[in-house]
Amino acid sequence: MTTSASWPDVPAFPLAAKSALADAQMRRNIGMATSTIREKRTGVVEEMPDWEQLREAGRALKERTLRHLDEHLLTLEESVTRAGGVVHWARDGDEANAIVTRIAKSKGVSEVVKVKSMATVEIELNEALEAAGITALETDLAELIVQLGRDRPSHILVPAIHRNRAEIRDIFRRTIGPETLTDEPAELAEAARRFLRERFLRARVGVSGANFAVAETGAIAVLESEGNGRMCTTLPETLITVCGIEKLVPAWQDLEVFLQLLPRSSTAERMNPYTTLWSGARDDDGPREFHLVLLDNGRTDSLADELARQTLACIRCSACLNVCPVYERTGGHAYGSVYPGPIGAILTPQLAGMRAAGSLPFASSLCGACYEVCPVKIDIPTVLVHLRDRSNKERAAASLKGRLDPERLALKAVAKGFATRGRYERLQKLGRLGQWPLARKGKIERLPGELGGWTKARDLMPIPDQTFREWWVEREASR
């Protein structure tokens, strides 16, 4: 997986965020869209008296899945095979891309239709197919907007969230026409319908991701709104589904939980318009040939971290993005990863490694809004601080520069200083003395070095003449 949020030499997220913050139009677009969806989500969640029980069940079911993943994977493989599907295993993106490309080539096609799938964006399947002379046509409206605009996705559910209707109209006018298109959403949707209809009808290979894969029955579930998912998974003769190994649920019954949690958390609907479920392949309904590609690509690394493992419970609803005050302001591109927002900040470093994405766990104020909404109760703040620790350690182990990081040295020194009362009190006095060149008229308006970030927009109060403990001791003495 490629990212651009790497250490040690670049503070990737902060820099990317800086330019994103300067894009006022994008900030407005994202702010409007996320506040719309936040309000709607609250409404459909509040009408559920058993929402908390469902969340807890969702969490527990994913724990059951992950703690026995090998067993469930084998069950799934058996179920899908029994139902006439072919199961493939891919250790990484390259292997998965090679499998998909080989199958598509064997069908002699030059185009495949695709329904939005984060896993295939993660492994850059479209680019791999392109390199093999096969065009992968994105059919999800937002994905299509991104593809036609030669843009990058910035949200896991609505990849074009950073675009408003006028910008979308301009992209469509430039690409799929017509010239007279207005910015009415209904008209924009109609333009996409016309453009894609013919392509759906003649498509011979479809590619999808999976929202859930039921080990017990071999059913793959794709939840969507527009009907493009149904088109891609029903009409072509051959269907290839790329499915992260964490997408499993053990039993058919388990869908009763997730089919309630996901739509309300993602598009804030009681249910999304269309859900397609299929097992394997058959002669009388849908594709004659079905290939399921089970993808690892770093997931087993996450699985190996007992605390961070819960990240794999994610059902990609995007609720955490929509409530995140950081995401709302920087947008998705600043994360330099296909998975932005709070989930991206914990998932990307685990999939791509700390070297590639070590700045992301720090891209959070730890406000906890994500944890509060997460339908499977992933404790994102705790995973974040855990990954910060891992990032710091790996960085220090990797280079002298990492070991000499000023923050690291300072915090280590402070920790030492706080280890005994005597040292602690001496540090307090030292701080008071050290600040005198900085204080002017009762406040500090400029700090040196990295601390200067603070005083960009915030004054600092000087350390008062007397600490609380000095006051206490004095008071006790005078009693």
Added chain:
Amino acid sequence: MRIALFITCFNDTLFPRTGQAVVRLLERLGHEVVFPLEQTCCGQMHFNSGYHDEALPLVRRFARVFRDEPLIVSPSGSCVAMVRDHYPHVAKESGDPELIEAVRTLGERTFELSELLIDVLGLGDVGAYYPHRVTYHPSCHALRMLHIGDKPLQLLRAVRGIDLVELPAAEQCCGFGGTFAIKNADTSIAMLDDKLTNVQETGAEVCTAADNSCLMHIGGGLSRQRAGVSAVHLAEILASTEAEPFGVPAVGSGDAITVVRA
């Protein structure tokens, strides 16, 4: 009742006034406040910044210093959240059964100020008087980790003379986030800007919260903008009475957060 004060390193050094207010308030309510001088820091800064090895000795130290205290109060939502939510995790990672046992009951004995007043002492009205226009910012850790809900607001509503005004989009994070405020200064400031706009919209003279860390950030921004609004910890408002006003730090002169010695 004997109540041990955990002042936090941050308040001890930077906001002694808040500690003084807690002492005055609890003593006025007839309780005995003790201050174990061996205390230093709960380790939150190290833990949240990703220096868990460095946090561990501080966790041990805290557990030792407060081992025998039946009731501990702290005027910091985030430090209490550290003790209650993260200590068990740190202890578990350390694999030390003694520490695991030691922190188990700590969380149940440690309270944020408004929790102590309402849940433990059963008080909604602490007899405070504070004739100012005030708005309350619910800090994230108090709100989402401790789930203190509107406890501070309940206490504030009972304060005589106060003109309490609701903060728009109150539950939005102010953007402090510890080292986040420095590491991701631009994003932090973008979040702060919205908070400051909302604070100023209320026309309040005072913005209060249960955490001085957020208040240092909000107050620093207000000072830079010469907004004429002071950031004041909840404890200081509750400590204030007609007979003994705790005072509002001077505002309007550009040094809105200058500390006035009690």
Added chain:
Amino acid sequence: MNAARDAILARVRAALRDVPEAERADDVAVARDYRTEGTLPHAEVVALFAENCADYRANVREVDAAGLPGAIAEALAARGARRLAIPADLPAQWRAGDGVEWVEDHGLSHDALSAVDGVVTGCAVAVALNGTIALDGGVAQGRRALTLLPDYHLCVVHAEQVVELVPEGIARLREAALAGQPMTIVAGPSATSDIEFNRVEGVHGPRTLDVLVVTG
């Protein structure tokens, strides 16, 4: 490819070293203390379904059994639908309406399905709580493409097919699921939220959904 399979399974097992050897998947407790059985009287369940289904801009009408053929004919006439695709096992009395041409699906091509005015089907189960209709390829439902390509879908739902809660609906679909039947769960006509997170009806699936709920 077996190498990849073996490698992944080995990695999974290595990653799960902390899980006790003796623990089985079902040992991981899952409390199903959310609502699993409805409590409303059935008439209210049906009414709630109608309300929630209509909420997605589906047109929902309640009719009695005797009135069903007439209601079908009326609905088709109102839409100006004259050539209707249907599953071959659609009940004879549903094929109502003057001058309507019924095109039974015995493997119609996609182009042929695209060219009809609409499709009439029944369903497997409907859920009141979220206003959804599930088709599992059973009687009077046909294959998935049948209800996908035509621009208009008329769906007949019998009152006894309506359950209150999602777990009840999933339970009713279990048998078909175990038999490997493909399914579609529908909540209103096709829609998108991709433009500024506002819902717009009508993209690739049927843009009009009429639902007749047969009571009594």
